[in-house]
Amino acid sequence: MSSMLNSHAALLKNRELLQGRLVLVGLQDSAILGQLPEGGHVVTEHYGVYRSLPAAGPWSPLFGYFDDSNPYGNADTVVVFMPKAKAELGLRLRLAGALLAPSGRLVLVGEKREGVASAVKQLQSLADSTAKVDSARHCQVWLAERMVSQAPLTVADWLTWHSVEVAGVSVEVAGLPGIFSDGRLDEGTRLLLQSLADEPVAGPVLDFACGAGVIGSWLHQWATPRGLAFTVDGIDVQAQAVACAWQSYQRAGAQGQIEPGDGLAGAGRQYATLVTNPPFHRGVRTDTSMTERFLAEAARHLQSGGELRLVANSFLPYERLIRQFVGPCRILAQDNRFTVYSAKRL
Structure with a gap:
């Protein structure tokens, strides 16, 4: 009790x-x-x-x-x-x-x-x-x-849309009550997307804790005029996120499967890149256990030489775990709140 x-x-x-x-x-x-x-x-x-x-x-x-x-x-x-x-x-x-x-x-x-x-x-x-x-x-x-x-x-009665733009690339993003950062682009994801423009990743990509599908939709819009084409699968634990990501992908024409999942157990293949802006709350409580489990499992879902690209609040203790479970870690971008980490699987 x-x-x-x-x-x-x-x-x-x-x-x-x-x-x-x-x-x-x-x-x-x-x-x-x-x-x-x-x-x-x-x-x-x-x-x-x-x-x-x-x-x-x-x-x-x-x-x-x-x-x-x-x-x-x-x-x-x-x-x-x-x-x-x-x-x-x-x-x-x-x-x-x-x-x-x-x-x-x-x-x-x-x-x-x-x-x-x-x-x-x-x-x-x-x-x-x-x-x-x-x-x-x-x-x-x-x-x-x-x-x-x-x-x-019905989803249609509650669905909303908003636009986000990073590095000259704009996408429409779906929203439902309770979804993370509904109606706006959070600053952590903005910093992560800018890093993807500055240092592009290879596909196929898995967006873990994909939320409303911002990253996959944006990557599709960024890659297409550059003659690049790869899938970005998404996985999220929340029902509203799965519904919104599917809607966002449909509007952007993005390629990839959106699936519900609690951790990486539902990811059925290896990827060249794992990207994530993982949650660290459960209700009103701080809870990093979901991200810790993800990092412990990440290497098994990365191809040899594959990259983990993660953004998080700088105070969270992820750099040590990334080095422990994935490989050498470097900081790609940082502001007064967030840090973007990159690590290659050895």
Whole structure:
């Protein structure tokens, strides 16, 4: 129990609220399922959580908010966990309204530092009755009844577009609530793209933690007028990122496969180049474990002499790991926040 997420522990403390046909939205740790009422659906945007749930069993896993298999209009209780991004909460609450039967109830759980108190305003706009039922483990638990019915979610209703330009190359990038750096180009990726213009890489390329597909789309637009052609595959743990990257690739005409994956296990071949601007948060917590696992596995997915090109906040301890797992490391670019590293597999 001591290692359990606070929000999950708060839900277990109030498990009597969970009645009838149950759906959990935004679960982060499937280990608690054995302590909940038997069975239901789990909607998660995180591919690692999705893969941790057996395909056959009392809990049915659903990957992403736009899965056609979502049990619309059928749930008696929907639990919504607070997401990291405030914009994503609206998506989760709208999904809950579409999942609930007319007499169903919604349970909102989240830590105070995740913004659960301010999120209640959104909840109140979508329900006739809301009440705080508990404060525990730095969390709040809210119960909403008589939710306003919502239509099933579609990607087209939530998709947005914005433009980014680096080194004279412009691309259109898709966005969905909760995706990293939605609506703008983050400065780390900008520095990485500039390094790709200054010191080009070889293909095929894998973009690990590809987000909305910025790197693959930009590389295609940069390479085409130079008579270069190579694929840029993308892999990401988040359902919205996979959907956005596919949309961005389609608009740019970029070549490559976009796949969900938690780490490099889903990468089926070796690449001349691995590029990445990896995440270092899980929810509101700093968590570099995903990148550490990636670096430990990277060499197996690089061709002999292949290159790792990585950008990260300069304070993160990646240079030592790159040298340990990939090969000699050099710094290609650096500003007051970010560093671009390059390493060749020996």
